[in-house]
Every structure is written in structure tokens, then in C-alpha cells.
Amino acid sequence: MSKTVISMRGIIKRYYIGKPNELQILNGIDLDVTEGEFLAIVGQSGSGKSTLMNMIGALDRPTEGTYYLNGVDISTLDDTELSRIRNKEIGFVFQTFNLISRTDALKNVEMPMMYAGIPRKERIKRAEELLKIVEMEDRADHQPNELSGGQKQRVAIARAMANKPSILLADEPTGALDSKTGRMIMDLFHKLHKEEGTTIVLITHSPELASECDRIVTISDGSIINDTGVRVNAVD
Amino acid sequence: MQLIENIRLAFTSLLANKMRALLTMLGIIIGISAVIMITTIGTSIQKTLSNTFNSIGSFNIFDVILDWEDTASEDDMISREMLDELITKYPEYFSIEMSTDCGQATVRTPKGETVTVAVSGALDIKPALDHLRGRTIQYKDNVNKKNAIYVSDLFISQYFEPGVDPIGQTVNLTFVDNGLSGDFVIVGYDKLPQIYEKQYPPGMKKMEKTSPVCIPCDTYNEMVHQEPEPTYYAQIRYNTDYDIDMQQKLLKEFFEDKYKEKPGFSFLIINEQQYLGMMDTIINVVTIAISVIAAISLIVGGVGVMNIMLVSITERTKEIGIRKALGAQNSAIRMQFVIEAIMICLIGGIIGILMGIVGGLAIGWLAKMLVTEFYSEYAELISITIQPSIPAILVSVFFSILTGVFFGYYPANKAAKMNPIDALRYD
Numbered sequence: 181m182s183k184t185v186i187s188m189r190g191i192i193k194r195y196y197i198g199k200p201n202e203l204q205i206l207n208g209i210d211l212d213v214t215e216g217e218f219l220a221i222v223g224q225s226g227s228g229k230s231t232l233m234n235m236i237g238a239l240d241r242p243t244e245g246t247y248y249l250n251g252v253d254i255s256t257l258d259d260t261e262l263s264r265i266r267n268k269e270i271g272f273v274f275q276t277f278n279l280i281s282r283t284d285a286l287k288n289v290e291m292p293m294m295y296a297g298i299p300r301k302e303r304i305k306r307a308e309e310l311l312k313i314v315e316m317e318d319r320a321d322h323q324p325n326e327l328s329g330g331q332k333q334r335v336a337i338a339r340a341m342a343n344k345p346s347i348l349l350a351d352e353p354t355g356a357l358d359s360k361t362g363r364m365i366m367d368l369f370h371k372l373h374k375e376e377g378t379t380i381v382l383i384t385h386s387p388e389l390a391s392e393c394d395r396i397v398t399i400s401d402g403s404i405i406n407d408t409g410v411r412v413n414a415v416d
Numbered sequence: 417m418q419l420i421e422n423i424r425l426a427f428t429s430l431l432a433n434k435m436r437a438l439l440t441m442l443g444i445i446i447g448i449s450a451v452i453m454i455t456t457i458g459t460s461i462q463k464t465l466s467n468t469f470n471s472i473g474s475f476n477i478f479d480v481i482l483d484w485e486d487t488a489s490e491d492d493m494i495s496r497e498m499l500d501e502l503i504t505k506y507p508e509y510f511s512i513e514m515s516t517d518c519g520q521a522t523v524r525t526p527k528g529e530t531v532t533v534a535v536s537g538a539l540d541i542k543p544a545l546d547h548l549r550g551r552t553i554q555y556k557d558n559v560n561k562k563n564a565i566y567v568s569d570l571f572i573s574q575y576f577e578p579g580v581d582p583i584g585q586t587v588n589l590t591f592v593d594n595g596l597s598g599d600f601v602i603v604g605y606d607k608l609p610q611i612y613e614k615q616y617p618p619g620m621k622k623m624e625k626t627s628p629v630c631i632p633c634d635t636y637n638e639m640v641h642q643e644p645e646p647t648y649y650a651q652i653r654y655n656t657d658y659d660i661d662m663q664q665k666l667l668k669e670f671f672e673d674k675y676k677e678k679p680g681f682s683f684l685i686i687n688e689q690q691y692l693g694m695m696d697t698i699i700n701v702v703t704i705a706i707s708v709i710a711a712i713s714l715i716v717g718g719v720g721v722m723n724i725m726l727v728s729i730t731e732r733t734k735e736i737g738i739r740k741a742l743g744a745q746n747s748a749i750r751m752q753f754v755i756e757a758i759m760i761c762l763i764g765g766i767i768g769i770l771m772g773i774v775g776g777l778a779i780g781w782l783a784k785m786l787v788t789e790f791y792s793e794y795a796e797l798i799s800i801t802i803q804p805s806i807p808a809i810l811v812s813v814f815f816s817i818l819t820g821v822f823f824g825y826y827p828a829n830k831a832a833k834m835n836p837i838d839a840l841r842y843d
Binding site: 234237239240259260263264266267268272274278279280281282283291292294295296297339343 | 418421428429432734735737738739740741742743744745746747748836837840
């Protein structure tokens with residue numbers, strides 16, 4: 181039996197607590213993700229999927245409920261410990277790439293390793309390997325403004341993989357790309373999933389992209405309304 | 417851990433906004449350079465004063481001045497016996513700086529030429545600083561009435577062929593005033609002081625120049641059958657290896673004891689170095705006061721740094737969010753921006769130090785030129801020494817860093833405490 185990476189029980193997130201405009205975004209989410217899954221979370225904008233992503237990515241703590249990430253209860257950690265979790269366990273891929281400007285591709289990929297305290301030489305070696313995996317090794321010394329959208333996203337994926345995270349958390353990774361480049365990025369995710377066995381959580385509003393994944397979780401108004409479970413013969 | 421990374425990062429960030437960084441540094445540059453310039457001028461004045469005093473040679477000397485109310489006869493003056501007693505009593509502390517005029521004398525050189533020398537009778541000559549060969553006239557030469565003579569390199573070149581060792585050679589002096597003559601053995605010689613060199617008219621032939629020589633004054637007194645003249649003024653050199661105040665007290669007690677039978681007589685004992693010390697203190701106080709005023713501009717500069725850091729952090733909110741998402745801890749973000757502020761201040765401080773040194777040197781050179789131009793007769797006496805103040809430089813570097821930490825901490829902390837979700841969403 182595979183290891184459980186994410187285990188969420190009764191996750192509730194409220195904003196403006198105690199104020200007249202108190203807002204409940206997540207209404208008790210239960211979610212389990214096992215190692216090696218390629219999971220899609222789909223939902224309309226405003227459904228709470230971004231909030232759920234922040235929760236999974238340890239950027240935020242739930243108001244109620246428990247979230248075990250690799251057996252560690254995230255909901256009780258302080259800022260410093262959350263930083264460490266984000267650094268080691270989570271690899272973020274954003275819709276807008278979020279590379280650091282005026283910093284070349286290699287340095288961008290190095291960055292999570294720098295915060296992990298990995299020595300410089302080792303970092304550079306690993307960053308070069310990662311750029312090779314995403315076929316960006318010849319652009320290592322290019323700054324983000326010298327790269328196309330697809331190239332930026334590939335660097336961002338390499339960066340997300342830097343510390344061998346438990347989860348690759350991708351938030352609309354193809355949203356800012358044309359369909360052809362978007363396809364390449366999706367292919368890259370499939371490659372990482374198959375070849376590296378990476379657990380990927382893809383957040384999207386596109387049913388087409390979701391249908392490529394092993395499992396689709398649909399979220400609406402802060403609740404999971406449909407979970408396909410792991411489908412063996414997902415479209416590739 | 418990430419210090420080097422942060423320094424590199426700070427450089428990248430500063431280089432990305434060169435003009436802004438430079439303008440931000442301007443306040444720091446002006447503050448530090450003003451402080452350095454003022455302290456450079458201050459220490460240079462001090463150095464110049466002490467070097468000038470040193471070169472004139474009135475150092476480590478007590479001026480003992482006898483003062484009286486009504487009238488005083490020769491018997492009431494400070495006698496040689498008194499001075500002899502003093503240095504016999506305290507040989508480890510005191511020696512007598514005294515010279516009497518013995519008039520001019522002529523010397524016939526081995527080649528048959530005649531040169532004139534100005535003879536002074538000395539009791540004990542302080543060895544000169546660097547060019548001394550042999551020894552000076554000493555107290556024991558007086559006690560033993562030695563026929564010793566101490567000359568200048570000018571005399572050596574007038575009298576001897578080059579390459580001859582003059583020490584131990586005998587020269588014959590004929591005194592112009594009384595026609596007496598005697599043989600004197602050269603015990604040592606020194607470089608002719610600049611002050612004499614200045615007196616010779618330009619183009620004067622070497623053999624025509626009158627150079628100063630010293631013989632023991634008691635030897636001369638014996639030659640002319642004359643007793644040492646009493647004086648109301650004596651210069652007593654003290655020993656710098658011992659406490660000066662203690663020696664001054666001993667001296668005062670000694671002379672007061674000598675005159676305890678003579679009411680109406682009093683002593684003034686002046687240490688010229690004390691004046692210099694006082695002057696030093698005044699210059700120090702003035703330098704520090706002006707420096708403090710100049711340093712106020714550092715605060716203004718620091719506020720500028722803080723302002724720019726706040727702008728920079730707002731601009732880079734997204735970057736901070738990304739870094740946090742990648743696992744940067746609050747402390748890492750805080751460190752990044754504090755170091756950036758320190759770098760601004762430190763680079764500004766270093767530029768300021770360099771500009772201050774250059775400014776101080778320029779003012780020093782200007783002063784030197786003015787002295788040479790308008791007081792050329794004293795120019796050789798005043799040895800202008802331009803020296804930047806090392807402590808001021810070290811303190812400036814330290815304060816630059818401190819300014820960076822102080823004014824960088826608040827913005828850096830603000831960055832560190834940003835909520836990563838909000839920061840990521842920021843556009």
C-alpha cells in the first residue's frame with residue numbers, strides 16, 4: 181500500500197473572524213492523497229480551490245480541522261516551521277511563473293536549495309541537472325525577461341523540483357500560456373509523474389486538463405462535490 | 417549561513433537601481449566625508465604642531481624662571497653651583513640645557529685656508545634626532561674641562577678632504593674677541609640645521625660660510641679665566657622615562673629650598689609640552705564638536721536609506737512572496753534587507769571616507785602651499801604633516817554599518833512579516 185502524503189480532515193477556513201463580514205471559504209474538506217498520485221482539483225473561480233491550494237501548500241493554516249502532511253500536523257506549526265515545510269515538502273508552480281526578476285534561471289532554481297542551506301557547489305550541480313530534465317540547460321544564464329512564457333514555466337517547474345518535494349503543487353500552470361506551450365508543460369508534468377514518480381496536485385478550472393489526471397476532485401462553494409478516485413486508465 | 421548570498425543579492429539589487437542607490441548613499445557620503453575631513457584636518461594640525469615643536473627642539477624642557485619683588489643682585493640669581501648641585505642630586509632626571517656665546521673663532525684648514533666658526537659654550541647638548549655622528553658635548557666634558565668640540569657637517573666639509581674620518585681629529589681655534597687659541601678634539605658632528613642654512617645669502621661660497629660649533633662652556637670659562645655667569649633663567653631637561661609631574665615637583669622643591677632664606681623670590685616652572693598638550697586638547701574638543709555636527713547629517717542620510725528601503729520593499733512585495741513560498745524563513749527575508757541597507761551605508765561610508773581623506777589632503781596641501789608662498793622664511797621650520805585620523809575612519813565604518821542596521825531594520829522587519837499569500841497576490 182502506498183504512503184499517504186496528504187490527509188485532511190474537516191478543514192474549515194474562515195476570514196474576518198468575529199466581524200460582521202465573516203466569510204467561510206472552506207466548509208469541512210476531507211481529502212487524502214497517496215504518494216505518486218496525479219490529482220486535479222477543479223472548480224469555478226470563487227469555489228475555494230485557491231484557498232485549498234494555499235492550505236495544501238502550507239502558506240496558510242486552517243481555522244478548524246487537521247491537515248497531516250507526511251504525518252506532520254501542519255495546522256499547529258508556527259511561521260518558521262511552515263517555511264521549512266514549504267521549502268522541503270512543497271514545490272510550487274504558479275500560473276504567472278513567479279520567477280525572481282534580474283536573477284538568471286540557474287539562480288532561480290538554486291533558490292529553494294539556498295534556503296535549505298545546501299552548499300553552493302552542490303546546489304549548482306543539482307540546478308544544472310534539473311534544468312536538463314526540463315530541457316532548459318542552454319538557457320541557464322538567461323534572466324526571466326529573456327525567456328518565453330513556456331521557458332519560464334519550465335524553469336519554474338525545475339525550481340519546484342529542487343528540494344525533491346513530496347508534492348508538486350501547480351496552480352493553473354498553463355493558464356498564461358497558449359495551447360501549444362500549455363501542452364508541452366502538461367507533457368512535462370506527465371513525464372515527471374511517470375519517470376520521477378512525483379506526486380502532483382494540479383489546480384485548474386479546465387475540465388480538459390483535469391481529464392488527463394489519475395483522479396479529479398471537484399470543488400464547489402467550499403465543499404468537495406465529486407471525487408473520481410484513482411482511475412487506472414486515465415487519458416495520457 | 418547565507419551572508420555571502422545576501423551580500424551578492426544586495427549588490428544585484430543596488431546595481432539594478434544605480435542612480436537611486438547613489439542618491440540614497442549621498443547623505444551617508446556627505447556625513448562621513450565631512451567627519452573624516454574635519455578629523456583629518458584636526459589630527460594634521462596636532463601632528464604639525466608637535467613636529468614643529470620637536471624640530472625646534474624645545475621639548476621635554478622645564479623653563480625655570482626666577483621672579484623677585486624689589487631688587488636683586490647677582491648673588492641672588494641662579495648660580496652654576498645650584499645647577500651643578502641639582503644634577504648631582506638627581507642625575508637620573510635632570511640635565512641642564514644651557515649655552516653661552518663665546519664669539520667667533522677662526523680655524524686654519526690643512527690646506528691653509530681660513531674658515532670662521534661661531535662658538536657657543538654648552539653644558540649638555542641633547543643628542544639630535546637622526547644625523548648625529550660621534551657624540552655631543554656632555555656634562556662630564558665640563559667637569560673635566562675637556563677640549564672637546566662638536567661641529568656641523570658644513571665645517572667637516574670645509575676642513576677635511578672627503579673620506580677622512582673627522583672624529584678624534586684635532587682642530588685649532590683662535591678666538592676673535594680675545595686672540596686666545598686652543599686645540600680641540602672633534603667628538604661628534606651633526607647635520608647643519610636648516611635654520612642656519614637659511615641665513616646664508618644665495619650663492620655664498622662654501623668656505624665663506626660661518627658655521628656653529630660647540631665647546632664645553634667651562635673649558636672656555638677656564639681659558640678666559642672667568643666664572644660662570646649667574647642667571648635668572650635656566651632650562652632643565654627632564655627625563656621622559658619618569659613621571660613629569662613628579663619631576664616638576666622635585667624641581668620646584670629644590671629651588672624653593674635654595675631660596676627659602678630669601679623672601680620675595682619665587683619660581684615659575686613652565687613645561688612647554690604642557691602648552692602643546694593644552695593646545696591638543698582644545699583642537700580635539702573643536703574637532704569632536706564639529707564632527708558631531710557633521711555626523712548629524714548621517715541621521716538625515718539614514719532616514720533617506722530607510723525611506724528607500726521602504727519603497728524597495730513595496731516594489732518587491734511579489735518577490736518577497738515568492739521567496740516565502742519557496743521556503744524563505746522570516747529571518748532570511750529580514751537578513752536580506754538589513755544587509756542591503758548595510759551595503760548602501762557601508763559603500764556610502766567607504767566613498768565618504770575616501771572623499772574625506774582626499775578633501776583633507778587637499779586642504780593640507782593648500783595650507784602647505786600658502787605657508788611656502790607667504791611665510792617662506794619659516795616654511796622649513798613648520799613641518800606640515802597631513803595625516804588622516806585612523807580612529808575616525810574606523811569609527812566611521814562602524815557607524816555606517818550601525819546606520820544600516822538601525823534604519824534598515826524596520827523596513828526589513830516589515831518585509832519579513834508579510835503574509836506570503838498577500839505578497840504573492842501583489843501586483
